[in-house]
Structure formats: structure tokens, C-alpha cells
Amino acid sequence: xxxxxxxxxxxxxxxxxxxxxxxxxxxxxxxxxxxxxxxxxxxxxxxxxxxxxxxxxxxxxxxxxxxxxxxxxxxxxxxxxxxxxxxxxxxxxxxxxxxxxxxxxxxxxxxxxxxxxxxxxxxxxxxxxxxxxxxxxxxxxxxxxxxxxxxxxxxxxxxxxxxxxxxxxxxxxxxxxxxxxxxxxxxxxxxxxxxxxxxxxxxxxxxxxxxxxxxxxxxxxxxxxxxxxxxxxxxxxxxxxxxxxxxxxxxxxxxxxxxxxxxxxxxxxxxxxxxxxxxxxxxxxxxxxxxxxxxxxxxxxxxxxxxxxxxxxx
Amino acid sequence: xxxxxxxxxxxxxxxxxxxxxxxxxxxxxxxxxxxxxxxxxxxxxxxxxxxxxxxxxxxxxxxxxxxxxxxxxxxxxxxxxxxxxxxxxxxxxxxxxxxxxxxxxxxxxxxxxxxxxxxxxxxxxxxxxxxxxxxxxxxxxxxxxxxxxxxxxxxxxxxxxxxxxxxxxxxxxxxxxxxxxxxxxxxxxxxxxxxxxxxxxxxxxxxxxxxxxxxxxxxxxxxxxxxxxxxxxxxxxxxxxxxxxxxxxxxxxxxxxxxxxxxxxxxxxxxxxxxxxxxxxxxxxxxxxxxxxxxxxxxxxxxxxxxxxxxxxxxxxxxxxxxxxxxxxxxxxxxxxxxxxxxxxxxxxxxxxxxxxxxxxxxxxxxxxxxxxxxxxxxxxxxxxxxxxxxxxxxxxxxxxxxxxxxxxxxxxxxxxxxxxxxxxxxxxxx
Numbered sequence: 001x002x003x004x005x006x007x008x009x010x011x012x013x014x015x016x017x018x019x020x021x022x023x024x025x026x027x028x029x030x031x032x033x034x035x036x037x038x039x040x041x042x043x044x045x046x047x048x049x050x051x052x053x054x055x056x057x058x059x060x061x062x063x064x065x066x067x068x069x070x071x072x073x074x075x076x077x078x079x080x081x082x083x084x085x086x087x088x089x090x091x092x093x094x095x096x097x098x099x100x101x102x103x104x105x106x107x108x109x110x111x112x113x114x115x116x117x118x119x120x121x122x123x124x125x126x127x128x129x130x131x132x133x134x135x136x137x138x139x140x141x142x143x144x145x146x147x148x149x150x151x152x153x154x155x156x157x158x159x160x161x162x163x164x165x166x167x168x169x170x171x172x173x174x175x176x177x178x179x180x181x182x183x184x185x186x187x188x189x190x191x192x193x194x195x196x197x198x199x200x201x202x203x204x205x206x207x208x209x210x211x212x213x214x215x216x217x218x219x220x221x222x223x224x225x226x227x228x229x230x231x232x233x234x235x236x237x238x239x240x241x242x243x244x245x246x247x248x249x250x251x252x253x254x255x256x257x258x259x260x261x262x263x264x265x266x267x268x269x270x271x272x273x274x275x276x277x278x279x280x281x282x283x284x285x286x287x288x289x290x291x292x293x294x295x296x297x298x299x300x301x302x303x304x305x306x307x308x309x310x311x312x313x314x
Numbered sequence: 315x316x317x318x319x320x321x322x323x324x325x326x327x328x329x330x331x332x333x334x335x336x337x338x339x340x341x342x343x344x345x346x347x348x349x350x351x352x353x354x355x356x357x358x359x360x361x362x363x364x365x366x367x368x369x370x371x372x373x374x375x376x377x378x379x380x381x382x383x384x385x386x387x388x389x390x391x392x393x394x395x396x397x398x399x400x401x402x403x404x405x406x407x408x409x410x411x412x413x414x415x416x417x418x419x420x421x422x423x424x425x426x427x428x429x430x431x432x433x434x435x436x437x438x439x440x441x442x443x444x445x446x447x448x449x450x451x452x453x454x455x456x457x458x459x460x461x462x463x464x465x466x467x468x469x470x471x472x473x474x475x476x477x478x479x480x481x482x483x484x485x486x487x488x489x490x491x492x493x494x495x496x497x498x499x500x501x502x503x504x505x506x507x508x509x510x511x512x513x514x515x516x517x518x519x520x521x522x523x524x525x526x527x528x529x530x531x532x533x534x535x536x537x538x539x540x541x542x543x544x545x546x547x548x549x550x551x552x553x554x555x556x557x558x559x560x561x562x563x564x565x566x567x568x569x570x571x572x573x574x575x576x577x578x579x580x581x582x583x584x585x586x587x588x589x590x591x592x593x594x595x596x597x598x599x600x601x602x603x604x605x606x607x608x609x610x611x612x613x614x615x616x617x618x619x620x621x622x623x624x625x626x627x628x629x630x631x632x633x634x635x636x637x638x639x640x641x642x643x644x645x646x647x648x649x650x651x652x653x654x655x656x657x658x659x660x661x662x663x664x665x666x667x668x669x670x671x672x673x674x675x676x677x678x679x680x681x682x683x684x685x686x687x688x689x690x691x692x693x694x695x696x697x698x699x700x701x702x703x704x705x706x707x708x709x710x711x712x713x714x715x716x717x718x719x720x721x722x723x724x725x726x727x728x729x730x731x732x733x734x735x736x737x738x739x740x741x742x743x744x745x
Binding site: 026027032131135138144230234236237 | 367368405406410411412415416419420422423424436437440441443444445447448459461466467468504505506507509533534535
């Protein structure tokens, strides 16, 4: 079987499985998987920058929140319906990513991490500062009546699952196409050896900026969808822990793999969920598992798959 | 807290039923738990307790947990609800709205809880309530946020055991203007909790003929406050402060150093110092200042038998600390809400003849029909009045003066002082 056929089989198979699962999963896991698919989309966005371009951002919550607030405030204040509100969220994410990218990419390495972290913190404080619009740390509810997309009630579990699946499928397939395209190959080249990519004549800054914009926009799409599907917009999603989560998910699942973000998000979600049923020290269990994975599968779960089973895994 | 009894999974249930069915066909009976499921009324009533065990709300969560355990023990010792025992299924939400929503889903769809209960921090309530409404899970919060009565939430979310911040704040204005002064400077954290105080108190004090002469918002990341104090106008007669979080001790210490021996009157909300020992170094400056208390931390000279019983049941001494560790100070001004909410749930279930999840709508209607609740062992903080339209309870508020490191109640508001016009009618929403 050719690499292309294997790729189509594997990724198409995952999407087919996720589509089919909605008909058989019990209610609890059905709801969980919808949430996981949205969060995995966030991680996919992060992976474009970190996994494929080698840019470690510690401020991705800013993009997630830009999408969430772009959507939420346009519903709350401007009275937008969900479709234009989603577009507003995407535009907000795109603009913020372009601005942050244009400034932060003047730095490299540790400085880039710190600058992205600072931008995200500034974003978080901005949400709090404009509390009369955002309701600050408390956040606000997107009411059920405001979540009717073309007559479809997004608060209904089946509709929510399908919307989350559609978002995830679009993000997954977009990333897959991206990393297999010449553009994606250049990003990987930059990750592997930036100087060599520059020497070959590529405008590295331009490519990295494009990666930040794609990454930020995908993350913003996830943020906008999260707010719309689960009915809540809040400053917590702009806080530093939501910058760390996608890093964890991607590291666990496998940075620089298309499936890694989903696997990492799924794994982490159920690790917390199941261990919290066993002990109140569930974060300790999560920590121990993370240490073990770092020791024995340093490239993440999908990274190990690539190393041991199929070296051509995209 | 009772231990979690794991609900059988769908797969194990089907497997067991299949085995049981086969056995029945062979002349044997169904397995024990399957018979148990047939006789649903003998199952315990499951209360999903959304508890802040980790995160910023952990200090509150610990005491909410203890109060809930004590309240459930008392209910079970008295025969349970409608003849059924009450089982608490606790899940940590990490004081996080995302996890909070997941926990609510878990209560409804995995643990098969009859209700969700106990959430405190407003952002967690607001993040979780939409899911409770969608899942039609009665969600009894103990938050004191104005979110319920503001109309932001839904018909399945109720706050019958603790008053909201709006009623607390507006009830303070008459006392402050009549006893402390009419020119007030407010110092508050620059986020929603502080903004609520700023907005509600400014309006209420103006209605009393007073005036807020300065509003000083302090960013939540601030760790030192000295640069803000020169902004306090000289004409200030009262400083109204509601700082919260780990920096509060620094705040009080620096405020004391700024004013020295000659200070204006001081009025604060005990939220700043919940779970903090009043004997902590630096708090001497608070002597002679006033605090709002939801429920007086120190047992008062006129302590009611109900407060005495409640303290003993929860394990709190007369100074508001754990009987087993005097340094473990309770969140006494808030945690009574868990006790009272569970008693409201009991009364609602009994009034509606609650049998199981099919009766959730009837439970909501039964609680909405409640009105006055007298001071009693069920309501040891004081009498209450529930507003079925806004899903919010109203009650007495206490103002205490710090004297020799303990807080003595100097004024108790009437319930009428705490009322404000309805902002929503949840009963108009469908169930």
C-alpha cells in the first residue's frame, strides 16, 4: 500500500470511526467526545506552529480566547446569529495572530516563548479590564436561543456532536493537506534547519508568519466553536493554563504528527476523568503518567507509532 | 462524605442482565442489583456535589465538603428523604468552568444523580449552568453570585440557601451611611466580584444620601498596594474594601502602615478574610473596623440553639475554627449555604413526592413554590424568603465589629433591607 493510500486509510478511518461512534456511545462519553474533538482542534492549531514549524508558543490561549470572545461578544453585544458570529471569531483570531506573529517573530527561542506568554497575559488582563463588556472573570452565557445555527439547535447533543465532528474533520484534513503541500514542507524545513531554509532562498519570516496565522486561526475556530457549543464564554479560557494544555496534549500525542493532537487530548481527558474517580490526588497520577511517557515515549504516542511502525506517518 | 458507589456501565449492565436473564430462564432470579433497579424507590437519592477541592476555591471547598457531609448525615439520621437515604457523589471541578461543565455532565449522564449541588465560584457556576439546563438536571448552587437572580442562567438553576451579592451589598448602605460616614472610598479588585460591589454599593449609598468619592480598582495580579493609597481622597470618611485572594494580608498590613493611628472608618466584606485567622500577624490594624458577615464566625452572646447545633454538627468551635485544629479557620460566612440548600432540597423533594429523575420538573416547581423559611435547625443562619420567580433566596445580613481580635455582631439587617425588584421570571421558561 502506498504512503498516500495508507494516509487516506488511517485519517479517513479515524474520521469514519468518530462519525460512527455518535450512534453507539453512551450519553456521557458522547458528550465527552464532542468536547474532545473541539479541544483537539485547538491542539491541531498549536501543532501547526510547534510540531511543524518548531515555534514553541506559550500563549496559545490568546488565540483560543480571541475566537471565543470574537464570537461571544458579537452575539452578546451586536446581536449576531451564530454563522456571522463564528466568522467574527475567526477574523478576530486571524487578526490577533497576524499582529502577535508580526511582533513576536522578531524574537527566537526562549525569547519567543516569553513574548508569546506575555501577549497572552496581556490578552487575559484585557478581558478583565473590559469587564463591563466581557463580565471579566465570571464570563457570560450564550443562551440556547442564541445558539440556533440555520435552524439547528447547537445545544442538542446530536447536533453538538456533529458540529464538533465537522470542525475537527475540517481542521484535521486542512492540516493533513497543509503538511503534505510544498508550503508544509517548507515549514518542516524551517523546523529542521532554519538557516539552511533561508540559504535555499525561502523567506523564513514570511513562512513563519503564515504558520502563526494558520495556527492562530485554527485555534480561534476551536475557541469560537467551544463557546457556541457549550454556551459559555469566560476569561479562564484566556488564562495561562489554557496555553499549557495544548502543549501537553501535543507533546503527549506526538508533536509534528497530524493525529497526535487528537490522541493526546483524548488521552489526557480520560486520564484526568478516570483518575479523579479513584483519588482526590488525581493530578499526581496525571503527573506520574506524564513523567513515564516522557521517559519511555519522548516523541509522544503517535511519535512512537511513527518510530516503530510507519516512518511515513504524516 | 459517603463513598461513591460506581454505577454499572452500560456494557456490564447488559452483560449482567443477559446472564441474569439466562439464569432466570433456567429458574433462577435476577442478580441482586438488577432487582434493586426494579425497585427504584429503594435506591438512594444521589446528590452530585460539585466541589472545589483544587484550584483557587480549595479553602472554601474543604469547608463546603465538611458542611455537606454533616448536613447529609443529619438528613439520613432522620430517615432520609421520602424514606430513601441520601448519597453524596463528590467530584472535584478544580474551580474551573470547563471542568465544572464536565462534572455536571458526569452527574447527569454517568452517575445518574438526581440533582447537582454545591458550586461556589461564580465563573464555575456560569460555565456549568448551561449544561445543567440542557440536561434538565436541577442545579442548586451555593455561590452568592448575582448570576441566578440576574436572569443570566436558566430554570433548572436555583440558589435557595445563600443570599446574593447584590442583596448583601445594598443592605449595608443604610448602616454605613448612618453610623460610619457618608463620603466613601471604595477599594476593590478589578474583576467581576469587585465590579459588583462598585456598582451596587455606589447606587445604594447614593439612595441613602451618601457619596462614593473615589473608586480604586486594583488589578488582580497586584502584590503590593502602597501606590494606590495616596489616591484615597482626604475627605474620605469610610474606606470600603473587598480585596480577596492571597495578597489580602499584605493589603491590610500596607493599609495599616499608610494610615497609622489616625484612620477613617473601615468597612469590609469578610470574603477577604474567610478561612484566615483574625489573629494573623498584620491584622491588628483591623481592630475597631467593621465587616459584613453572612453568618457570624464567632459564637455570639445571644447564640441561638440552632447555631449551636449546626456548629457542633459541622465540627466548628465558638471561634469559627475546626474543633480538631484551632488554626483551621472555617469559611463560616458562606458554608451554611450548603446546609440550608440541602434542607431546601429535602423539603422540595418531600413536597413534590420526588421518586426519581422523571420528577425533576416537579422538584423545581416545588422549590419555586416555597416562600418564607423560619429560623430553625434547617435554617440556622436565620429566617429566609425564597423568590420563586428569580430562584434566589433573601435573608438577614450581619455587620460585626472587630474587637480584641474577634468579631462581635453590632447590627442585623432585616430581610426587607436586602430586597430589590425582580430582574427575571424563570417560571415563564419551559421545564
